Amino acid sequence: MKHDPVRRQLLAGAASLGALAMLPRIAHAKGSVVGAVYPGSWEEAYRSIVAPALQKTHGVTLEMQPLYAVDQIAKARAARGNPLFDTFLLDPGPRVTAIEAGLFEKFDPSRLSNASKLQPGMADEYGVTVAAQFVGIAYNPKKFDKPPADWADLFAEPYVSRLGLTGFQTTFGTVSILEMSKAFGAKGIDVEPFFAELKKVLPKIAVIGAPASMPSLFQQGQCDIMYANTQTVGTLKARGVDIEFVRPASGVITFFTTMHIAKGAEQVDNAYQYIDTVLSAPVQTELMKGPYFMAPVASDVTLDNTLPLKSLSEMSSMVQHDWAQINPQRAAWIERFNREVAR
Protein backbone atom coordinates (compact mmCIF):
# COMPACT_ATOMS: atom_id res chain seq x y z
CA MET A 1 0.00 0.00 0.00
CA LYS A 2 1.32 3.42 -0.90
CA HIS A 3 1.58 5.79 2.01
CA ASP A 4 0.13 9.16 1.34
CA PRO A 5 2.17 11.98 2.99
CA VAL A 6 -1.02 13.81 3.88
CA ARG A 7 -2.35 10.73 5.65
CA ARG A 8 0.97 10.42 7.52
CA GLN A 9 0.69 14.01 8.68
CA LEU A 10 -2.86 13.39 9.78
CA LEU A 11 -1.83 10.31 11.75
CA ALA A 12 1.04 12.20 13.37
CA GLY A 13 -1.33 15.03 14.23
CA ALA A 14 -3.82 12.61 15.74
CA ALA A 15 -1.08 10.94 17.78
CA SER A 16 0.14 14.25 19.20
CA LEU A 17 -3.44 15.22 20.03
CA GLY A 18 -3.78 11.93 21.87
CA ALA A 19 -0.61 12.69 23.83
CA LEU A 20 -1.97 16.14 24.67
CA ALA A 21 -5.08 14.56 26.11
CA MET A 22 -2.90 12.87 28.73
CA LEU A 23 -1.42 16.17 29.93
CA PRO A 24 -4.13 17.16 32.42
CA ARG A 25 -3.44 13.99 34.41
CA ILE A 26 0.24 14.97 34.59
CA ALA A 27 -0.72 18.44 35.82
CA HIS A 28 -3.09 16.78 38.25
CA ALA A 29 -0.24 14.85 39.81
CA LYS A 30 1.75 18.05 40.47
CA GLY A 31 -0.67 19.79 42.78
CA SER A 32 -4.35 19.90 42.07
CA VAL A 33 -7.59 18.62 43.47
CA VAL A 34 -10.77 17.72 41.62
CA GLY A 35 -13.79 18.94 43.55
CA ALA A 36 -17.40 18.25 42.71
CA VAL A 37 -19.29 21.55 43.03
CA TYR A 38 -22.95 22.39 42.39
CA PRO A 39 -23.42 24.01 38.98
CA GLY A 40 -24.44 27.66 38.83
CA SER A 41 -23.75 30.08 41.66
CA TRP A 42 -21.67 27.58 43.69
CA GLU A 43 -19.45 26.90 40.71
CA GLU A 44 -19.03 30.62 40.02
CA ALA A 45 -18.31 31.38 43.67
CA TYR A 46 -15.76 28.59 44.00
CA ARG A 47 -14.08 29.59 40.74
CA SER A 48 -13.75 33.26 41.71
CA ILE A 49 -13.10 32.97 45.46
CA VAL A 50 -11.99 29.49 46.58
CA ALA A 51 -9.77 28.56 43.63
CA PRO A 52 -7.53 31.70 43.82
CA ALA A 53 -7.32 31.39 47.65
CA LEU A 54 -6.30 27.72 47.41
CA GLN A 55 -3.69 28.50 44.78
CA LYS A 56 -2.30 31.37 46.86
CA THR A 57 -2.22 29.60 50.22
CA HIS A 58 -1.25 26.06 49.26
CA GLY A 59 -0.22 26.26 45.58
CA VAL A 60 -2.93 23.74 44.74
CA THR A 61 -5.06 24.11 41.60
CA LEU A 62 -8.78 23.52 41.98
CA GLU A 63 -10.38 21.64 39.10
CA MET A 64 -14.14 21.65 39.35
CA GLN A 65 -16.68 19.05 38.29
CA PRO A 66 -20.02 20.88 38.21
CA LEU A 67 -22.49 18.25 39.47
CA TYR A 68 -25.63 18.34 41.61
CA ALA A 69 -25.54 16.24 44.77
CA VAL A 70 -27.67 13.48 43.26
CA ASP A 71 -25.47 13.36 40.15
CA GLN A 72 -22.32 13.11 42.30
CA ILE A 73 -23.77 10.07 44.08
CA ALA A 74 -24.93 8.47 40.82
CA LYS A 75 -21.49 9.00 39.22
CA ALA A 76 -19.59 7.78 42.30
CA ARG A 77 -21.78 4.67 42.51
CA ALA A 78 -21.29 3.98 38.82
CA ALA A 79 -17.48 4.55 39.10
CA ARG A 80 -17.23 1.89 41.85
CA GLY A 81 -14.21 3.06 43.84
CA ASN A 82 -12.52 4.92 40.99
CA PRO A 83 -14.14 8.34 41.42
CA LEU A 84 -14.06 11.15 38.89
CA PHE A 85 -13.43 13.67 41.66
CA ASP A 86 -11.60 13.85 45.00
CA THR A 87 -14.24 15.65 47.07
CA PHE A 88 -18.02 15.59 47.30
CA LEU A 89 -20.19 18.62 48.06
CA LEU A 90 -23.51 17.36 49.41
CA ASP A 91 -26.80 18.15 51.09
CA PRO A 92 -27.90 16.01 54.06
CA GLY A 93 -30.08 13.53 52.12
CA PRO A 94 -27.44 12.51 49.56
CA ARG A 95 -24.85 12.58 52.40
CA VAL A 96 -26.72 9.81 54.22
CA THR A 97 -27.14 7.85 50.97
CA ALA A 98 -23.40 8.12 50.29
CA ILE A 99 -22.53 7.00 53.84
CA GLU A 100 -24.81 3.96 53.43
CA ALA A 101 -23.22 3.18 50.05
CA GLY A 102 -19.69 3.54 51.53
CA LEU A 103 -18.59 6.24 49.08
CA PHE A 104 -16.42 8.26 51.51
CA GLU A 105 -12.87 7.87 52.78
CA LYS A 106 -12.68 8.09 56.58
CA PHE A 107 -12.37 11.78 57.39
CA ASP A 108 -9.91 13.14 59.95
CA PRO A 109 -11.07 16.60 61.17
CA SER A 110 -7.79 17.08 63.06
CA ARG A 111 -6.07 17.62 59.70
CA LEU A 112 -8.02 20.89 59.26
CA SER A 113 -6.60 23.97 60.97
CA ASN A 114 -10.07 25.58 60.85
CA ALA A 115 -12.02 22.66 62.36
CA SER A 116 -11.97 24.19 65.86
CA LYS A 117 -14.03 27.15 64.62
CA LEU A 118 -17.02 24.96 63.76
CA GLN A 119 -20.08 24.28 65.90
CA PRO A 120 -20.15 20.95 67.75
CA GLY A 121 -21.04 18.02 65.49
CA MET A 122 -20.15 19.78 62.25
CA ALA A 123 -17.07 17.63 61.61
CA ASP A 124 -17.05 13.86 61.97
CA GLU A 125 -15.52 10.73 60.51
CA TYR A 126 -17.48 11.20 57.25
CA GLY A 127 -16.80 14.84 56.44
CA VAL A 128 -17.25 18.44 57.45
CA THR A 129 -19.91 21.15 57.14
CA VAL A 130 -18.81 24.00 54.86
CA ALA A 131 -21.99 26.06 54.56
CA ALA A 132 -25.39 26.35 56.17
CA GLN A 133 -28.70 26.86 54.42
CA PHE A 134 -31.67 28.59 55.98
CA VAL A 135 -35.07 27.77 54.57
CA GLY A 136 -38.24 29.74 55.14
CA ILE A 137 -40.97 31.47 53.15
CA ALA A 138 -40.18 33.95 50.38
CA TYR A 139 -42.88 36.35 49.21
CA ASN A 140 -43.40 39.46 47.12
CA PRO A 141 -44.22 42.29 49.60
CA LYS A 142 -45.88 44.35 46.85
CA LYS A 143 -48.50 41.68 46.16
CA PHE A 144 -49.79 41.03 49.71
CA ASP A 145 -51.01 43.37 52.44
CA LYS A 146 -49.27 41.43 55.17
CA PRO A 147 -46.57 38.76 55.13
CA PRO A 148 -47.46 35.10 55.75
CA ALA A 149 -46.93 34.09 59.38
CA ASP A 150 -46.44 30.34 59.21
CA TRP A 151 -46.31 27.33 56.89
CA ALA A 152 -50.06 26.70 57.05
CA ASP A 153 -50.70 30.15 55.53
CA LEU A 154 -49.28 28.92 52.20
CA PHE A 155 -52.45 26.87 51.63
CA ALA A 156 -54.81 29.70 52.68
CA GLU A 157 -56.02 32.71 50.70
CA PRO A 158 -54.69 35.12 49.55
CA TYR A 159 -51.42 33.19 49.42
CA VAL A 160 -52.48 29.85 47.93
CA SER A 161 -53.62 31.29 44.60
CA ARG A 162 -50.17 32.90 44.20
CA LEU A 163 -48.19 29.93 45.53
CA GLY A 164 -45.30 28.26 43.72
CA LEU A 165 -44.94 24.70 44.98
CA THR A 166 -42.21 22.13 44.37
CA GLY A 167 -42.11 18.49 45.38
CA PHE A 168 -39.75 16.23 47.28
CA GLN A 169 -36.94 16.11 44.73
CA THR A 170 -34.86 18.77 46.49
CA THR A 171 -33.66 19.07 50.07
CA PHE A 172 -35.32 22.45 50.66
CA GLY A 173 -38.57 21.23 49.10
CA THR A 174 -38.67 18.10 51.25
CA VAL A 175 -37.98 19.89 54.55
CA SER A 176 -40.47 22.66 53.73
CA ILE A 177 -43.22 20.15 52.98
CA LEU A 178 -42.43 18.32 56.23
CA GLU A 179 -42.86 21.59 58.13
CA MET A 180 -46.11 22.34 56.29
CA SER A 181 -47.32 18.87 57.23
CA LYS A 182 -46.43 19.55 60.86
CA ALA A 183 -48.40 22.81 60.68
CA PHE A 184 -51.39 20.73 59.53
CA GLY A 185 -51.08 18.40 62.51
CA ALA A 186 -48.42 15.80 61.62
CA LYS A 187 -46.41 14.25 64.41
CA GLY A 188 -42.82 13.65 63.33
CA ILE A 189 -42.08 12.51 59.78
CA ASP A 190 -45.58 12.17 58.34
CA VAL A 191 -46.70 13.72 55.07
CA GLU A 192 -50.34 12.57 55.12
CA PRO A 193 -51.72 15.84 56.58
CA PHE A 194 -49.88 17.75 53.83
CA PHE A 195 -51.38 15.58 51.07
CA ALA A 196 -54.87 15.84 52.63
CA GLU A 197 -54.67 19.65 52.57
CA LEU A 198 -53.04 19.67 49.11
CA LYS A 199 -56.03 17.82 47.66
CA LYS A 200 -58.37 20.58 48.90
CA VAL A 201 -56.40 23.49 47.40
CA LEU A 202 -54.77 21.89 44.34
CA PRO A 203 -56.80 23.74 41.65
CA LYS A 204 -56.03 27.09 43.27
CA ILE A 205 -52.22 26.74 43.36
CA ALA A 206 -50.58 29.10 40.86
CA VAL A 207 -47.58 26.96 39.92
CA ILE A 208 -46.32 23.46 40.64
CA GLY A 209 -42.95 23.47 39.01
CA ALA A 210 -39.46 22.10 38.66
CA PRO A 211 -37.26 23.45 41.50
CA ALA A 212 -34.71 24.89 39.07
CA SER A 213 -37.39 26.99 37.37
CA MET A 214 -38.87 28.53 40.55
CA PRO A 215 -36.62 31.64 40.76
CA SER A 216 -37.42 32.47 37.11
CA LEU A 217 -41.15 31.86 37.64
CA PHE A 218 -41.10 34.12 40.71
CA GLN A 219 -39.19 36.79 38.81
CA GLN A 220 -41.74 36.61 35.97
CA GLY A 221 -44.66 37.04 38.37
CA GLN A 222 -46.03 33.53 37.82
CA CYS A 223 -46.08 33.07 41.58
CA ASP A 224 -45.54 35.53 44.45
CA ILE A 225 -44.87 33.19 47.34
CA MET A 226 -42.78 30.04 47.67
CA TYR A 227 -40.47 28.27 50.05
CA ALA A 228 -36.84 29.17 49.48
CA ASN A 229 -33.46 29.49 51.14
CA THR A 230 -31.85 32.80 52.05
CA GLN A 231 -29.38 32.33 49.20
CA THR A 232 -32.13 32.33 46.53
CA VAL A 233 -33.82 35.32 48.17
CA GLY A 234 -30.52 37.24 48.32
CA THR A 235 -29.72 36.47 44.67
CA LEU A 236 -33.17 37.53 43.42
CA LYS A 237 -33.17 40.66 45.57
CA ALA A 238 -29.78 41.64 44.16
CA ARG A 239 -31.36 41.42 40.68
CA GLY A 240 -34.02 43.92 41.73
CA VAL A 241 -36.84 41.40 42.27
CA ASP A 242 -39.40 42.35 44.98
CA ILE A 243 -38.81 39.50 47.40
CA GLU A 244 -38.54 39.18 51.17
CA PHE A 245 -37.60 36.25 53.42
CA VAL A 246 -40.06 35.41 56.22
CA ARG A 247 -39.16 33.38 59.30
CA PRO A 248 -42.09 31.02 59.85
CA ALA A 249 -43.52 31.12 63.40
CA SER A 250 -42.43 27.51 63.92
CA GLY A 251 -38.84 28.52 63.15
CA VAL A 252 -36.39 28.76 60.27
CA ILE A 253 -35.27 25.40 58.90
CA THR A 254 -31.56 24.84 58.66
CA PHE A 255 -29.55 22.13 56.98
CA PHE A 256 -25.90 21.85 56.18
CA THR A 257 -23.89 21.50 53.03
CA THR A 258 -20.97 19.18 53.67
CA MET A 259 -17.74 18.17 52.00
CA HIS A 260 -16.34 14.66 51.95
CA ILE A 261 -13.35 12.89 50.50
CA ALA A 262 -14.29 10.32 47.89
CA LYS A 263 -13.28 6.71 48.46
CA GLY A 264 -10.30 6.04 46.24
CA ALA A 265 -9.50 9.78 45.86
CA GLU A 266 -6.10 10.40 44.28
CA GLN A 267 -5.26 13.70 45.99
CA VAL A 268 -6.18 13.25 49.64
CA ASP A 269 -3.64 15.78 51.03
CA ASN A 270 -4.73 18.43 48.53
CA ALA A 271 -8.36 17.65 49.33
CA TYR A 272 -7.78 18.49 53.04
CA GLN A 273 -6.05 21.74 52.04
CA TYR A 274 -8.96 22.59 49.73
CA ILE A 275 -11.55 21.96 52.44
CA ASP A 276 -9.48 23.92 54.98
CA THR A 277 -9.36 26.85 52.53
CA VAL A 278 -13.15 26.80 52.14
CA LEU A 279 -13.47 27.03 55.94
CA SER A 280 -10.98 29.90 56.33
CA ALA A 281 -12.48 33.20 57.55
CA PRO A 282 -11.60 35.33 54.47
CA VAL A 283 -13.11 32.78 52.08
CA GLN A 284 -16.23 32.24 54.22
CA THR A 285 -16.69 36.03 54.45
CA GLU A 286 -16.39 36.51 50.68
CA LEU A 287 -18.79 33.62 49.99
CA MET A 288 -21.34 35.20 52.37
CA LYS A 289 -21.45 38.44 50.32
CA GLY A 290 -23.48 39.01 47.15
CA PRO A 291 -23.94 37.69 44.57
CA TYR A 292 -23.32 34.33 46.29
CA PHE A 293 -24.99 34.69 49.73
CA MET A 294 -23.65 31.45 51.22
CA ALA A 295 -24.22 31.23 54.95
CA PRO A 296 -20.91 30.71 56.79
CA VAL A 297 -20.15 28.09 59.44
CA ALA A 298 -16.82 29.32 60.81
CA SER A 299 -17.23 31.17 64.12
CA ASP A 300 -14.64 33.87 63.31
CA VAL A 301 -16.81 35.31 60.51
CA THR A 302 -18.84 38.44 61.26
CA LEU A 303 -22.37 37.57 60.19
CA ASP A 304 -24.13 39.69 57.58
CA ASN A 305 -27.38 41.30 58.74
CA THR A 306 -29.31 39.69 55.84
CA LEU A 307 -28.94 36.29 57.55
CA PRO A 308 -31.74 35.16 59.88
CA LEU A 309 -29.43 34.78 62.88
CA LYS A 310 -27.08 36.90 65.00
CA SER A 311 -24.72 34.16 66.10
CA LEU A 312 -23.90 30.73 64.68
CA SER A 313 -24.82 29.13 68.01
CA GLU A 314 -28.48 29.97 67.20
CA MET A 315 -28.39 27.24 64.55
CA SER A 316 -28.82 24.57 67.21
CA SER A 317 -32.27 25.99 68.06
CA MET A 318 -33.42 26.06 64.43
CA VAL A 319 -35.60 23.35 62.87
CA GLN A 320 -33.52 20.40 61.69
CA HIS A 321 -34.47 17.03 60.20
CA ASP A 322 -33.19 13.50 60.44
CA TRP A 323 -32.34 12.39 56.92
CA ALA A 324 -31.69 8.81 57.96
CA GLN A 325 -35.45 8.69 58.61
CA ILE A 326 -36.44 10.73 55.56
CA ASN A 327 -34.40 8.92 52.89
CA PRO A 328 -36.16 5.52 53.06
CA GLN A 329 -39.56 7.19 52.58
CA ARG A 330 -38.61 9.76 49.96
CA ALA A 331 -39.12 7.53 46.90
CA ALA A 332 -42.71 6.81 47.93
CA TRP A 333 -43.34 10.52 48.65
CA ILE A 334 -42.03 11.55 45.22
CA GLU A 335 -44.24 8.99 43.51
CA ARG A 336 -47.22 10.04 45.62
CA PHE A 337 -46.63 13.72 44.83
CA ASN A 338 -46.55 12.92 41.07
CA ARG A 339 -49.86 11.08 41.31
CA GLU A 340 -51.56 13.72 43.46
CA VAL A 341 -50.63 16.68 41.28
CA ALA A 342 -50.78 15.10 37.79
CA ARG A 343 -53.55 16.54 35.64
Add this chain to the structure above:
Amino acid sequence: MNNAAISPGRWPLAVPLTLAFMVFFAAPLLMLAVTSMYEDDGLTRFGGATWAKFLADRFYWKVTLDTLKLGVMTVCATLLIGYPLAVVYMQSNERWRRLMLFIIIMPVLLSVVVRTFAWIVILGNEGVINQAVMALGLSPTPLRLLQTELGLILSLTQIEMPMMLLPLISVMARMDRNLIDASVALGASRWRTLFKVVLPLSIPGLVAGCTLVFASSTTAFISQSIIGGNRLVYLPLVIWQQSLVVYNWPLAAVASIVLLASVMLCVVLIAALGRRGARYLHV
Protein backbone atom coordinates in the same frame (compact mmCIF):
# COMPACT_ATOMS: atom_id res chain seq x y z
CA MET B 1 -25.56 6.43 -6.14
CA ASN B 2 -23.62 3.19 -6.25
CA ASN B 3 -25.48 0.64 -4.14
CA ALA B 4 -23.12 -2.24 -4.88
CA ALA B 5 -21.91 -4.28 -1.91
CA ILE B 6 -18.71 -3.13 -0.20
CA SER B 7 -15.78 -4.87 -1.84
CA PRO B 8 -14.27 -7.57 0.40
CA GLY B 9 -10.99 -5.72 0.82
CA ARG B 10 -12.71 -2.70 2.36
CA TRP B 11 -14.75 -4.24 5.14
CA PRO B 12 -12.02 -3.64 7.80
CA LEU B 13 -12.81 0.07 7.38
CA ALA B 14 -16.12 -0.55 9.08
CA VAL B 15 -14.52 -2.25 12.09
CA PRO B 16 -13.83 0.86 14.23
CA LEU B 17 -17.40 2.11 13.88
CA THR B 18 -18.83 -1.35 14.52
CA LEU B 19 -16.68 -1.71 17.64
CA ALA B 20 -17.64 1.78 18.86
CA PHE B 21 -21.28 0.94 18.24
CA MET B 22 -20.98 -2.29 20.22
CA VAL B 23 -19.15 -0.69 23.15
CA PHE B 24 -21.02 2.62 23.41
CA PHE B 25 -24.50 1.70 22.26
CA ALA B 26 -25.29 -2.02 22.25
CA ALA B 27 -23.53 -2.83 25.56
CA PRO B 28 -25.17 0.00 27.58
CA LEU B 29 -28.54 -0.96 26.10
CA LEU B 30 -27.97 -4.53 27.23
CA MET B 31 -26.98 -3.27 30.70
CA LEU B 32 -30.17 -1.21 30.78
CA ALA B 33 -32.21 -4.32 29.99
CA VAL B 34 -30.40 -6.32 32.68
CA THR B 35 -30.88 -3.51 35.26
CA SER B 36 -34.62 -3.50 34.54
CA MET B 37 -34.75 -7.16 35.54
CA TYR B 38 -33.79 -6.47 39.17
CA GLU B 39 -36.50 -6.19 41.80
CA ASP B 40 -34.79 -3.91 44.33
CA ASP B 41 -32.80 -0.69 44.16
CA GLY B 42 -29.73 -2.41 45.62
CA LEU B 43 -29.66 -4.63 42.50
CA THR B 44 -29.57 -7.90 44.47
CA ARG B 45 -32.80 -9.78 43.58
CA PHE B 46 -33.37 -10.83 39.98
CA GLY B 47 -36.97 -11.11 38.72
CA GLY B 48 -39.80 -9.42 36.87
CA ALA B 49 -41.41 -7.56 39.79
CA THR B 50 -40.34 -4.09 38.62
CA TRP B 51 -41.81 -4.70 35.18
CA ALA B 52 -45.00 -6.06 36.76
CA LYS B 53 -45.27 -3.01 39.04
CA PHE B 54 -44.86 -0.62 36.09
CA LEU B 55 -47.18 -2.43 33.71
CA ALA B 56 -49.93 -3.03 36.28
CA ASP B 57 -50.02 0.63 37.27
CA ARG B 58 -52.56 2.75 35.39
CA PHE B 59 -50.68 5.90 36.36
CA TYR B 60 -47.60 4.81 34.37
CA TRP B 61 -49.76 3.86 31.38
CA LYS B 62 -51.27 7.35 31.48
CA VAL B 63 -47.79 8.91 31.72
CA THR B 64 -46.63 6.84 28.70
CA LEU B 65 -49.68 7.75 26.62
CA ASP B 66 -49.39 11.43 27.60
CA THR B 67 -45.73 11.37 26.50
CA LEU B 68 -46.65 9.91 23.10
CA LYS B 69 -49.58 12.31 22.76
CA LEU B 70 -47.21 15.23 23.37
CA GLY B 71 -45.00 13.92 20.55
CA VAL B 72 -47.94 13.58 18.14
CA MET B 73 -49.27 17.06 18.94
CA THR B 74 -45.82 18.63 18.48
CA VAL B 75 -45.36 16.82 15.16
CA CYS B 76 -48.77 18.08 13.95
CA ALA B 77 -48.01 21.66 15.01
CA THR B 78 -44.52 21.74 13.45
CA LEU B 79 -45.91 20.16 10.29
CA LEU B 80 -48.77 22.63 10.01
CA ILE B 81 -46.43 25.62 10.29
CA GLY B 82 -43.31 24.07 8.78
CA TYR B 83 -44.72 22.63 5.55
CA PRO B 84 -46.02 25.90 4.08
CA LEU B 85 -42.69 27.47 5.00
CA ALA B 86 -40.86 24.69 3.16
CA VAL B 87 -43.05 25.27 0.09
CA VAL B 88 -42.19 28.97 0.19
CA TYR B 89 -38.50 27.99 0.49
CA MET B 90 -38.82 25.77 -2.56
CA GLN B 91 -40.36 28.58 -4.61
CA SER B 92 -37.79 31.19 -3.53
CA ASN B 93 -34.65 32.28 -5.32
CA GLU B 94 -31.16 31.51 -4.06
CA ARG B 95 -30.79 34.75 -2.06
CA TRP B 96 -34.02 34.28 -0.15
CA ARG B 97 -33.21 30.63 0.41
CA ARG B 98 -29.92 31.55 2.05
CA LEU B 99 -31.67 34.06 4.30
CA MET B 100 -34.41 31.58 5.23
CA LEU B 101 -31.88 28.85 5.96
CA PHE B 102 -30.00 31.23 8.24
CA ILE B 103 -33.22 32.08 10.12
CA ILE B 104 -34.12 28.38 10.44
CA ILE B 105 -30.68 27.39 11.72
CA MET B 106 -30.26 30.36 14.07
CA PRO B 107 -32.25 28.90 17.00
CA VAL B 108 -30.19 25.68 16.86
CA LEU B 109 -27.10 27.73 17.66
CA LEU B 110 -28.63 28.67 21.02
CA SER B 111 -28.70 26.16 23.85
CA VAL B 112 -32.04 24.45 24.36
CA VAL B 113 -31.90 25.59 28.02
CA VAL B 114 -31.72 29.24 26.93
CA ARG B 115 -34.56 28.76 24.44
CA THR B 116 -36.67 27.07 27.11
CA PHE B 117 -36.13 29.82 29.69
CA ALA B 118 -36.89 32.41 27.00
CA TRP B 119 -40.30 30.76 26.65
CA ILE B 120 -40.98 31.41 30.35
CA VAL B 121 -40.56 35.11 29.58
CA ILE B 122 -42.81 34.86 26.51
CA LEU B 123 -45.60 32.75 28.03
CA GLY B 124 -45.60 34.19 31.57
CA ASN B 125 -48.35 36.32 33.14
CA GLU B 126 -46.32 39.42 32.36
CA GLY B 127 -44.95 37.98 29.11
CA VAL B 128 -45.24 39.23 25.55
CA ILE B 129 -48.30 37.13 24.63
CA ASN B 130 -50.31 38.08 27.72
CA GLN B 131 -49.38 41.75 27.41
CA ALA B 132 -50.62 41.73 23.81
CA VAL B 133 -53.81 39.84 24.70
CA MET B 134 -54.62 42.28 27.51
CA ALA B 135 -53.68 45.39 25.50
CA LEU B 136 -56.05 44.29 22.73
CA GLY B 137 -58.78 43.77 25.31
CA LEU B 138 -59.17 40.08 24.42
CA SER B 139 -59.03 39.04 28.08
CA PRO B 140 -59.20 41.07 31.31
CA THR B 141 -56.81 38.71 33.13
CA PRO B 142 -53.62 37.02 31.89
CA LEU B 143 -54.17 33.70 30.09
CA ARG B 144 -52.68 30.71 31.80
CA LEU B 145 -50.10 29.49 29.28
CA LEU B 146 -47.16 28.36 31.35
CA GLN B 147 -47.56 24.98 33.06
CA THR B 148 -50.17 23.92 30.53
CA GLU B 149 -50.03 21.42 27.68
CA LEU B 150 -50.88 24.19 25.20
CA GLY B 151 -47.94 26.32 26.37
CA LEU B 152 -45.62 23.33 26.23
CA ILE B 153 -46.69 22.42 22.68
CA LEU B 154 -46.31 26.07 21.62
CA SER B 155 -42.75 26.24 22.89
CA LEU B 156 -41.80 22.77 21.63
CA THR B 157 -43.10 23.74 18.19
CA GLN B 158 -40.57 26.55 18.05
CA ILE B 159 -37.79 24.56 19.72
CA GLU B 160 -38.22 21.53 17.42
CA MET B 161 -39.03 23.44 14.21
CA PRO B 162 -35.48 23.18 12.73
CA MET B 163 -35.70 19.38 13.10
CA MET B 164 -38.76 19.41 10.84
CA LEU B 165 -37.61 22.07 8.40
CA LEU B 166 -34.04 20.98 7.69
CA PRO B 167 -34.85 17.51 6.25
CA LEU B 168 -37.96 18.89 4.56
CA ILE B 169 -36.22 21.73 2.73
CA SER B 170 -33.24 19.59 1.76
CA VAL B 171 -35.63 17.16 0.01
CA MET B 172 -37.79 19.90 -1.48
CA ALA B 173 -34.84 21.93 -2.75
CA ARG B 174 -33.74 18.88 -4.79
CA MET B 175 -37.19 18.46 -6.32
CA ASP B 176 -37.24 18.60 -10.14
CA ARG B 177 -38.95 21.89 -11.03
CA ASN B 178 -39.85 20.45 -14.45
CA LEU B 179 -42.34 18.10 -12.81
CA ILE B 180 -44.23 21.04 -11.29
CA ASP B 181 -44.11 22.95 -14.57
CA ALA B 182 -45.34 19.84 -16.42
CA SER B 183 -48.23 19.45 -13.98
CA VAL B 184 -49.26 23.07 -14.47
CA ALA B 185 -48.82 22.82 -18.27
CA LEU B 186 -51.08 19.77 -18.30
CA GLY B 187 -53.83 21.86 -16.72
CA ALA B 188 -53.59 20.88 -13.05
CA SER B 189 -54.54 23.60 -10.58
CA ARG B 190 -51.99 24.87 -8.04
CA TRP B 191 -53.65 22.83 -5.26
CA ARG B 192 -53.78 19.68 -7.39
CA THR B 193 -50.09 20.17 -8.22
CA LEU B 194 -49.33 20.60 -4.52
CA PHE B 195 -51.18 17.45 -3.47
CA LYS B 196 -50.38 15.22 -6.45
CA VAL B 197 -46.81 16.26 -7.25
CA VAL B 198 -45.12 18.25 -4.46
CA LEU B 199 -46.51 16.36 -1.47
CA PRO B 200 -45.67 12.83 -2.72
CA LEU B 201 -42.18 13.92 -3.70
CA SER B 202 -41.57 15.52 -0.30
CA ILE B 203 -42.58 12.41 1.68
CA PRO B 204 -38.99 11.29 2.46
CA GLY B 205 -38.34 14.70 4.04
CA LEU B 206 -41.69 14.60 5.84
CA VAL B 207 -40.95 11.18 7.31
CA ALA B 208 -37.47 12.24 8.43
CA GLY B 209 -38.78 15.51 9.92
CA CYS B 210 -41.70 13.87 11.74
CA THR B 211 -39.41 11.17 13.13
CA LEU B 212 -36.88 13.68 14.44
CA VAL B 213 -39.50 15.98 15.96
CA PHE B 214 -41.40 13.10 17.53
CA ALA B 215 -38.32 11.48 19.07
CA SER B 216 -36.94 14.80 20.24
CA SER B 217 -40.14 16.22 21.76
CA THR B 218 -41.10 13.05 23.65
CA THR B 219 -37.66 13.05 25.29
CA ALA B 220 -37.33 16.84 25.81
CA PHE B 221 -36.84 16.64 29.59
CA ILE B 222 -35.77 20.26 30.10
CA SER B 223 -38.66 21.84 28.17
CA GLN B 224 -41.17 19.41 29.63
CA SER B 225 -40.19 20.11 33.21
CA ILE B 226 -39.51 23.86 32.93
CA ILE B 227 -42.45 24.88 30.71
CA GLY B 228 -44.85 22.07 31.58
CA GLY B 229 -44.14 22.09 35.31
CA ASN B 230 -44.73 19.16 37.62
CA ARG B 231 -48.44 18.80 37.00
CA LEU B 232 -47.72 17.41 33.54
CA VAL B 233 -45.88 14.17 34.21
CA TYR B 234 -44.01 12.61 31.28
CA LEU B 235 -41.69 9.60 31.13
CA PRO B 236 -38.40 11.58 31.10
CA LEU B 237 -39.36 13.15 34.47
CA VAL B 238 -40.08 9.68 35.90
CA ILE B 239 -36.72 8.41 34.61
CA TRP B 240 -34.85 11.39 36.11
CA GLN B 241 -36.58 11.11 39.49
CA GLN B 242 -36.09 7.36 39.74
CA SER B 243 -32.47 7.29 38.58
CA LEU B 244 -31.06 10.44 40.14
CA VAL B 245 -33.21 11.37 43.12
CA VAL B 246 -34.29 8.08 44.65
CA TYR B 247 -31.73 5.77 42.98
CA ASN B 248 -34.32 3.18 41.98
CA TRP B 249 -32.36 2.17 38.90
CA PRO B 250 -34.52 -0.86 37.99
CA LEU B 251 -37.68 1.29 37.75
CA ALA B 252 -35.75 3.99 35.87
CA ALA B 253 -34.50 1.29 33.47
CA VAL B 254 -38.04 -0.04 32.93
CA ALA B 255 -39.32 3.49 32.23
CA SER B 256 -36.38 4.09 29.84
CA ILE B 257 -37.06 0.89 27.90
CA VAL B 258 -40.79 1.69 27.72
CA LEU B 259 -39.95 5.17 26.39
CA LEU B 260 -37.43 3.77 23.90
CA ALA B 261 -39.76 1.01 22.69
CA SER B 262 -42.86 3.19 22.40
CA VAL B 263 -40.98 5.96 20.58
CA MET B 264 -39.42 3.38 18.23
CA LEU B 265 -42.84 1.88 17.55
CA CYS B 266 -44.23 5.29 16.65
CA VAL B 267 -41.22 6.03 14.44
CA VAL B 268 -41.82 2.75 12.56
CA LEU B 269 -45.49 3.73 12.23
CA ILE B 270 -44.53 7.15 10.83
CA ALA B 271 -42.26 5.48 8.25
CA ALA B 272 -45.00 2.98 7.30
CA LEU B 273 -47.53 5.79 6.99
CA GLY B 274 -45.06 7.64 4.77
CA ARG B 275 -44.73 4.64 2.43
CA ARG B 276 -48.50 4.10 2.28
CA GLY B 277 -49.07 7.82 1.77
CA ALA B 278 -46.62 7.88 -1.13
CA ARG B 279 -48.41 4.95 -2.80
CA TYR B 280 -51.85 6.45 -2.22
CA LEU B 281 -50.92 9.88 -3.49
CA HIS B 282 -49.28 8.51 -6.63
CA VAL B 283 -52.46 6.66 -7.66
